[in-house]
Amino acid sequence: MSSPEPTARSRQFGRLMPVAIAVVLVVAPVLVGWHWAKLGWRDKHYNYPGTPTGYTQIVNRFGQPCNADASAISMKWPASDNGVTYTPRFHRKLGGYPTEVVSNKGGKSTNLDNDVYGHIQNAHLSQYTKSGIWGYLCRYIAGTTTWSTHAWGIAIDISASYEPQGSCTSTVNKNFAYIFKQHGWRWGLDFCDPMHFQYAFGY
Amino acid sequence: MKRSIGTATAWTVGFLAMFGILALIGRAAANGSEPAASVGPRMTPDNGAGELLVPVVGGVYGTREEAVTANASMQVGDLQGYYVIPVAQFQGFREGVGVPGDFALVSVFRTDEGAQEFAEFVQSFGYPATILAERVRSLGGLYAGLGQERNLDGTGPLLGPIPESMP
Numbered sequence: 001m002s003s004p005e006p007t008a009r010s011r012q013f014g015r016l017m018p019v020a021i022a023v024v025l026v027v028a029p030v031l032v033g034w035h036w037a038k039l040g041w042r043d044k045h046y047n048y049p050g051t052p053t054g055y056t057q058i059v060n061r062f063g064q065p066c067n068a069d070a071s072a073i074s075m076k077w078p079a080s081d082n083g084v085t086y087t088p089r090f091h092r093k094l095g096g097y098p099t100e101v102v103s104n105k106g107g108k109s110t111n112l113d114n115d116v117y118g119h120i121q122n123a124h125l126s127q128y129t130k131s132g133i134w135g136y137l138c139r140y141i142a143g144t145t146t147w148s149t150h151a152w153g154i155a156i157d158i159s160a161s162y163e164p165q166g167s168c169t170s171t172v173n174k175n176f177a178y179i180f181k182q183h184g185w186r187w188g189l190d191f192c193d194p195m196h197f198q199y200a201f202g203y
Numbered sequence: 204m205k206r207s208i209g210t211a212t213a214w215t216v217g218f219l220a221m222f223g224i225l226a227l228i229g230r231a232a233a234n235g236s237e238p239a240a241s242v243g244p245r246m247t248p249d250n251g252a253g254e255l256l257v258p259v260v261g262g263v264y265g266t267r268e269e270a271v272t273a274n275a276s277m278q279v280g281d282l283q284g285y286y287v288i289p290v291a292q293f294q295g296f297r298e299g300v301g302v303p304g305d306f307a308l309v310s311v312f313r314t315d316e317g318a319q320e321f322a323e324f325v326q327s328f329g330y331p332a333t334i335l336a337e338r339v340r341s342l343g344g345l346y347a348g349l350g351q352e353r354n355l356d357g358t359g360p361l362l363g364p365i366p367e368s369m370p
Contacts, residue, residue: 068357132280137324138317138360139351140283148282151360157280160328165281193281 040100041118044110049093051184053202062091062152066138070153072096073105075113079131081161088135091153094199111183111199112156119179128175132160132195155198163195170194249350251311252343254368257318258293260300260333261285261308261325270306277308277330284325285310286347293339300335310348311341313361313368317352340370 052058063069071089073096078085096107099114107113120126136153140146142165149155159172170177173194177187180197188196261277261284264270270287277284285308290296293311300307312318315334322332341347354361 064359066353066360068353071353132328134280134324137282137320138353139321142278142281142283144283150282160280165278188281196281 041114041122042100043115043118044097044099045115045183046097047109048111048184049109049199051186052200055203058149058152058154058200058203062093062154065147065151067152069093070138070151071136072153073107073113074135075102075117077117077129077133078126079129079133079159080127081130084131086133088133088156089153090135090156091199094154116179116183116185119183120176123176123179125176125179128159128172130159130162130172132162133158134160149198149200149203152200154200155196157195158197160195165193165195167194168192248346249362250343250346251313251341251349251364251368253370254313254341254364255338255370256293256311256313256341256349256368257315257338258296258299258309258311258335258347259285259318259322259325260335261310261331263290263300263302263304263307265304265306267306270308274308277325277328279325279328279330282324283348283351284308284330286345288345288347292342292344292347294342295337295339296335299337299339300333310351311339312352313349313365314352314355315367317361320352338368 049061052061069092072092073094074087074089075095076085077088090112092106093108094111095109095113096102096105097110097114098104099110101118102110102114120129134157135150135155137148137150139148139150141148150157162172163170168189170189171194173187173189177189177197180187185197185199186201188194188198262270262273264273267287267289274285274287288307288309290300290305290307293309296307310321312321318334322334325332350360350362352361353359355365
């Protein structure tokens with residue numbers, strides 16, 4: 001019993017098949033590589049300052065509240081819900097170091113603007129960073145005469161419109177809080193302030 | 204020999220008994236009370252008495268209660284926003300704000316930059332923030348936020364008068 005003669009269509013398919021396989025083999029790694037690289041983003045972990053504990057260590061590491069370094073670096077952070085791009089400022093020791101995706105801003109590390117922000121983008125979690133994004137402000141904690149960690153530029157509020165102070169649960173920030181924690185930050189949910197992330201403990 | 208052993212035993216037992224008694228006394232003692240108030244000089248709150256200051260105004264109200272209620276509804280995250288202040292505390296305030304009322308939501312600054320930064324911050328929450336065109340003279344009184352702005356030399360908060368705030 002002899003096998004049937006291949007038709008012209010099947011012969012054409014047979015010729016194109018290796019080409020299609022070759023294209024897939026070439027394109028797929030490129031797509032995967034681009035996805036993970038995110039146009040060149042890399043987690044650097046360069047020159048992080050130790051996370052201070054308490055007022056004295058904060059001052060020793062980051063200087064007096066409201067000093068010039070506290071607001072030296074800024075970054076663009078678009079909110080996912082209202083289309084507003086916020087420009088939080090923060091301490092020179094927490095970012096601004098040149099990387100593939102951050103220009104040289106005179107900063108000393110890659111913590112916030114490259115690593116934390118990059119992880120959030122890379123993990124497709126930016127949909128959870130919503131309106132109300134604040135960094136440096138020379139201001140006391142509400143209702144006190146104690147300096148807020150914002151006055152050192154070592155705190156950032158995210159999704160302020162969705163994470164009211166005093167709430168001991170989180171609605172959106174819970175989705176990316178682990179990234180901050182993995183990079184030396186403390187989440188304010190510990191003291192019922194879920195919008196707040198600070199690069200300090202015991203304060 | 205027996206006498207020396209007895210003496211040593213007595214000393215040891217005595218010491219142990221003494222430590223035991225001290226431990227019991229310490230355990231039973233009340234917790235330490237709060238330290239008494241300092242007898243040294245105390246810094247009065249910086250209210251900029253006599254200085255010409257830049258006020259950022261969040262509203263003017265007829266009574267303190269109204270102002271306090273309004274202020275409570277204007278939370279700006281975990282940071283301090285406005286202070287409830289009698290309007291009469293600032294010379295030139297009534298004329299500058301042009302709205303009747305005896306109490307206002309205010310935060311005052313020595314620098315225009317500090318006022319501008321705070322106003323932008325408050326406005327981003329959707330709350331009113333008006334910077335008065337003319338500086339007002341502080342007559343002292345309640346603390347209204349002075350010191351919560353950057354010193355012009357970049358070393359920290361601005362804690363004293365500057366030429367622009369001096370009459």
